[in-house]
Structures are given as structure tokens and as C-alpha cells.
Amino acid sequence: MAQNQRPTTFLDSFGEEIIRILTPVSICMFLVVLLVSILNSNSSASVTSIATIAYSETSSDSSWDKFLGALLNSLAFVAVVTVATFILVLLFYLRCTKFLKIYMGFSSFVVLGFMGGEIALFFIEEFSVPIDCISYLVVLFNFAVVGVLAVFMSKMAILVTQGYLVLIGMFVAYWFTLLPEWTTWVLLVVMALYDLAAVLLPVGPLRLLVELAMSRDEDIPALVYEARPVTHHDSGSGENTVRRRVWRERRNVRHDSEDNSNLDGNVVSDSNSTVVAVQHCHNGSIIARVEEGQVSEGNAELSAPLIDHRMNGQDGMSTESLVLEGMGLGSSGAIKLGLGDFIFYSVLVGRAAMYDFMTVYACYLAIVAGLGITLMLLAFYQKALPALPVSIALGVLFYFLTRFLLEVFIVQCSLNLVMF
Amino acid sequence: MEASQALTNPTPNPNPNPNPNPNNNYASNRNSILSSTPVWPTIDGPLGLSEDESLSYARRFYKFGYALLPWLWAVNCFYFWPVLRHSRSFPSLRPYVVGSAVGFTVFSAILCSWALTFAIGGEHLFGSIWDQLVMYNVADRLGLTGWS
Numbered sequence: 001m002a003q004n005q006r007p008t009t010f011l012d013s014f015g016e017e018i019i020r021i022l023t024p025v026s027i028c029m030f031l032v033v034l035l036v037s038i039l040n041s042n043s044s045a046s047v048t049s050i051a052t053i054a055y056s057e058t059s060s061d062s063s064w065d066k067f068l069g070a071l072l073n074s075l076a077f078v079a080v081v082t083v084a085t086f087i088l089v090l091l092f093y094l095r096c097t098k099f100l101k102i103y104m105g106f107s108s109f110v111v112l113g114f115m116g117g118e119i120a121l122f123f124i125e126e127f128s129v130p131i132d133c134i135s136y137l138v139v140l141f142n143f144a145v146v147g148v149l150a151v152f153m154s155k156m157a158i159l160v161t162q163g164y165l166v167l168i169g170m171f172v173a174y175w176f177t178l179l180p181e182w183t184t185w186v187l188l189v190v191m192a193l194y195d196l197a198a199v200l201l202p203v204g205p206l207r208l209l210v211e212l213a214m215s216r217d218e219d220i221p222a223l224v225y226e227a228r229p230v231t232h233h234d235s236g237s238g239e240n241t242v243r244r245r246v247w248r249e250r251r252n253v254r255h256d257s258e259d260n261s262n263l264d265g266n267v268v269s270d271s272n273s274t275v276v277a278v279q280h281c282h283n284g285s286i287i288a289r290v291e292e293g294q295v296s297e298g299n300a301e302l303s304a305p306l307i308d309h310r311m312n313g314q315d316g317m318s319t320e321s322l323v324l325e326g327m328g329l330g331s332s333g334a335i336k337l338g339l340g341d342f343i344f345y346s347v348l349v350g351r352a353a354m355y356d357f358m359t360v361y362a363c364y365l366a367i368v369a370g371l372g373i374t375l376m377l378l379a380f381y382q383k384a385l386p387a388l389p390v391s392i393a394l395g396v397l398f399y400f401l402t403r404f405l406l407e408v409f410i411v412q413c414s415l416n417l418v419m420f
Numbered sequence: 421m422e423a424s425q426a427l428t429n430p431t432p433n434p435n436p437n438p439n440p441n442p443n444n445n446y447a448s449n450r451n452s453i454l455s456s457t458p459v460w461p462t463i464d465g466p467l468g469l470s471e472d473e474s475l476s477y478a479r480r481f482y483k484f485g486y487a488l489l490p491w492l493w494a495v496n497c498f499y500f501w502p503v504l505r506h507s508r509s510f511p512s513l514r515p516y517v518v519g520s521a522v523g524f525t526v527f528s529a530i531l532c533s534w535a536l537t538f539a540i541g542g543e544h545l546f547g548s549i550w551d552q553l554v555m556y557n558v559a560d561r562l563g564l565t566g567w568s
Contacts, residue, residue, distance in 0.1 A: 121565050125556050130539040132553040142491035157499040
């Protein structure tokens, strides 16, 4: 059967790959904006956490005090995140994969069960939905358990796994938007700088993690969203074996003993923000925790805010495995985006939504542009890159420009019936 | 041919042909496009599981669903949708997937009827129990949304 033999460049599939990573990011941001605009209209809830440990904002402080306080908060938070990331690297180095996986399952369960339950309760109270506690508990239990399975097991339906990852990102992002305003903005900037340092500096924890994972040919133990690989239709392989692109499986033809144990549970293990917190905090139930109003935050790092492009059929693969796979495509890896990126993008857009929808549109466009730039750099440099800095920088810049300059202009134009 | 089928055809239904040839041994005839039965039992097609691996998954999902997890049954049916759709394929997987579908329908029927009775019946059907069972009162009593 004649097939098209024109050589593929990365540009051919680039558009599709971008769309496949932009869609879940956009969905997550949209859902967070929706949640923020529905649920936050009445109360100004503030939550005590590690991110507000140094200073809690009151509206009567001067701007400089607020800024200093926010800076202290963010530095404290980033310090906690750095320590936790180093612990994660250490555990990964010591091959405690099972512990990391269990930890990740536990954190997903807490996020989906408790935070999802809280948000559902907000909805129920807002709209006075007459649901009884039995059905509520059954539905919540189902939702959380299947979510844990989807994140835990590497071979669940792709759509289900991706959906649950987006939901986890959404819940954590919504929770972050409950922080005070100055703290949120300074935290975003500081996290972007931390991401830059952690991934690019040779001593950065995320870079160590990526290098460890690549040298062992394993997956990084973190909550990572992986887009479907783009299939090329012109791979002129004449083999008769059914070719199969294995989803998320390491093609370990060598089959070392460790690889065997890792073969099933490669993906995902680790935590994200609030959950590490729950583990560290006191043993009381979630109810007691809420009543005390104490929610300590944890490590967004473990949702690894980095973006990675795995090349199938490269990186130390033997020719035997290449023949088995029959691919020889080379340029159709799957793009992976850490869940921390989802979370922080959505936090930025959610915070923008708390001001006005104009800032939401501006920030959304800025973030998408930043993500596109990052993806192009990824295709160019072919190594793990931090996904936060460019997008957050553009997003924050656009937010402040829109809020202080554009809004005045647009409002005046509208009032005088000049435009819009 | 079959390679392109596996690659370009994300849905597992191959080209329809005039004489459907139910394929009994997939191990040897996996590449035959003369059969109208799909090659991949999962909805992910070539990215998903092969038939041998999926037996243990289908069985495990089915058994775990009995722990009050109808949603797991629904995910099982969704995941192995080709098994449900082509009624003569994958005979080893079929009982579990069909069992999951039946279980999900029955459980959700029961749950929906209970929830609707509760919501529509309201106080004059249940009396004072209604106030004790309804979720927003329970949340208030236990202080579950304490920070709002």
C-alpha cells in the first residue's frame, strides 16, 4: 500500500501537540474562573496556611507593609516547597518508589475527597440543593476512589486519567485563590523564579530529579499530565506486526529487576500542595481541621512544575526495541506538563477573575502565549524546561497593565460611546 | 495495511467488509482485516491494553465495584466499550463488562430513585427526619464548611 513518504518535521505535528496540551489547561482555567465567580461572590473567605504564616493581610495596612508581608509569606512557602522537593529527590534516589506511589494516591484521595467535598458543599449551600447525606457520601466516595485509581494505575482509560488530573488541579487552584490578594501575586512571581532556578540550575532539585529519572529510564514520580502522542501516518514501516504505541510504559527491553517492579506503576506518584500539608498536620479528622481553620500547605513542587517532551524511540533504546516498536518516528513523543503548572496558571486566572472579566481575558491570552513560547523552546532545546516563568511573567504583566491602564481606557470609551 | 489500521484508526472498528468472519484465535490472526471484530478491547485502541492484559483489569474492576462503587463499573464499561459494542468479540472479557453495565444501571436506578424521593418528597413525606438528613443542615451541624 503506497504511503506518503514525505519526511516529517516537528512543525507538522506541532500544532496538534500544542492543542492537546492547551485544551486541558484551558479547561482547568475555565473551570476555576467559573468556580471563583460562582462561589466567591458573597464571602471573602480567608484561610490560614503555610502561605500566610508570616503575615496575614488586613485591609488597614499600608501598601508597603502588605508587600513586605506578602514577600515574607511567599519566601516561607517557597522554602517549604524546596525542602519537600529535596526530600522527594532523596526518596527517589533511594528508590522508595512504593512509598512515593502510596503517598501520591493518598494525596489524590485527600484532594478529591476532602477538597472536592468542600467545594460541593459550597455549591449545595449556595443553591440549597436538597440532597441527603447518604447519596452525597456515596457519590463523593465513588468519585474519590475512582480518582485515586485513575491516578494510581498506569493503565486506566486515558480520558478518565486526564480528566481526574485536571480536576485535581482545579480543586487545588481554587483553594489557592482563597489566599489574600497581595500574597497570591507575590507567591506567583516567587514560584516562577523558584521554578526557573529549580529546573535550570545544576543544583536545582527538579533538574536532579529529571536527570535521575532519565538515567534510570523511569518516570518522574509526580502528578504529571501527559498528552496523547500524535501519530504520524507516513511511517513507512513494512512490518506486519501490529504496531502499538504503548501508553506510558517504559520500553525496557533490558528488564532489570527494578524496571520490572516499576513497569506497572511508572507514572505518577506524588503529592501536590495541600495534601502534603494534611499529612504533616495534626492527626485530627478533616472536620476538626476545618473547624480550627488551620490548613497547612505543602509542596506544589511535587506536582513538578516543569514541562518535558519524551521522545519515543530514543534515549538509550536498543535497536531491538526499535524494531519491536517498529516506529522509527523519532519526533512524536508525548508532551508532559506538571500539575503544578496547571495549578499556578489557574490561580493566576482565578485571581484575575476576582477583579473583573477583562483581566481574565487578558491573562488567559498571556498565559497561552507563554505556554506556546515554552513549547517552542521545548521543541528547540529538547530537554526539560520550566513552564511557569514565561507564562507567569506575561500573565502578571498583563494583569497589572489591564487593571491600571486598559480598564480606565475601555470604561471611558464605553461611557462616551466611542467604542464597544 | 494493518499497520495503518492500527495507527490511523483510533477507534477499533476496522473497515466493514461483506463477509464478517468471526475471528476465534486472535493470537494468530491478529492482523487480519477480514474480520469485522476489533483488535483492541479498550477504547484507547493501540494506546491501551491488549486483550491478554485487559482480562485481569476487567475482572478487578468488576469485583471492586461491589464495594459500593457503581462509578467504577461505569468506568469499566467506558474503558472496554468495544467489548460491549461488538457483541461477538472478546468472549473472555464479555461477562465482566456486561456484568458491570448491568450493575451500574441497577445501582444508579436505586440511587436516583432514592435521591429523587428525598428531594421531591421533602418534609411532608419524611417528617422531621428530612431536616436531619439533608446535606446543608448536616454541614452546618458538623461545621464542615467552617471557613466560609
